[in-house]
Amino acid sequence: MVIQKNVLLKNYSNYKIGGLAAYFLEVESTEELKEGLKKWNNINSEFKQFFILGGGTNILFGDNGYSGLVIRCEIKGIKLKEERIKVGAGVLMSKLLDFCIENSLSGLEWAGGLPGTVGGSVRGNAGAFGGETKDCIAEVKSLNIDSLEEITRNNQECWFSYRDSYFKTDKGSREIITEVMLTLKNKDKEEIKKIIEEKINFRIKKHPLEYPNIGSIFKNIEMTKIPDSLKEEFGQNGKTDPIPVIPSARIINLCGLKGKRVGDAQFSEKHPNFIVNLGNAKAGDVKALVEMAKKEVFEKFKIQLEEEIMYVGNF
Ligand SMILES: Cc1cc2nc3c(=O)[nH]c(=O)nc-3n(C[C@H](O)[C@H](O)[C@H](O)COP(=O)(O)OP(=O)(O)OC[C@H]3O[C@@H](n4cnc5c(N)ncnc54)[C@H](O)[C@@H]3O)c2cc1C
The missing domain is CATH 3.30.43.10 (Uridine Diphospho-n-acetylenolpyruvylglucosamine Reductase, domain 2)
Known part of the structure; x- marks a missing residue:
């Protein structure tokens, strides 16, 4: 090391x-x-x-x-203890799902095709298709970076809410998630596999996975933040995620930004809430597109787009 x-x-x-x-x-x-x-x-x-x-x-x-x-x-390892799984925070969600299929364990099917690690998914309470990471978490182990103390929290103590947890707070950000204990249920292996594959196929069809990307750039817009004059028009395109929202992709599309490019960064033609890297995109190119979308969406609809992604480092 x-x-x-x-x-x-x-x-x-x-x-x-x-x-x-x-x-x-x-x-x-x-x-x-x-x-x-x-x-x-x-x-x-x-x-x-x-x-x-x-x-x-x-x-x-x-x-x-x-x-x-x-x-x-990169803390790996998955261990089965009856219907509980002990999993290292560095394990990829895809590997965890393979393990669930092999061992006929149900509860994480919604995460089919969710990229990233278990640690990242716990911190942000990642979710999709109505499921959230928190739903099957029994305990989370972490290490405090200052005191080097190891802490175990049960589900409630992790303060999970929509794409949020204790680990996103100022204090919680000084802890590294090391290991997670999940509670799952036994179910027919083929049924679990089928649902996971459906989710993966949905993502392949809808998301521009053929290019490097970091998922949805903007959070979907909560219905309460849509101006009254637009509620009726947009209402029909709403979805529950798990609160009522309007997809940011639709709003970006209405501003004519689909396919718009700065350098090698581009609002995806397939899903305009993704900005893809066509080859040699710079962080500055991506940021320029983000600012462009925020400005145009605000000017046209008086809606403030908010990033779902994180900026890290020096720009
Ligand atoms: C194609 C695509 C589709 C996506 N779809 C979804 C979706 O449907 N739903 C959804 O919620 N997200 C989605 N995402 C976003 C992303 O995949 C998830 O948020 C994922 O859980 C992030 O995990 P990661 O390991 O990559 O974290 P990173 O991107 O590496 O980090 C994200 C944050 O988590 C923190 N973190 C990472 N590991 C730890 C740890 N061990 N301890 C403490 N903090 C840690 C980092 O410091 C950072 O703040 C998608 C992304 C892509 C590229």
């Missing part, structure tokens, strides 16, 4: 965008994490901030890198 210097973040981002991380630590166990953090505390650097990286599927790294330590959580 070594703390590397000047590591290219582009190689760890689903977007294939991002400059150099001043320091980079990859850990495969809680013990390695503790050891790495002790080393980090002894490094005399002006860059003392840190960032926890999972699968890099929801992050736009800046072209000018990150002035601090990036900790890549």
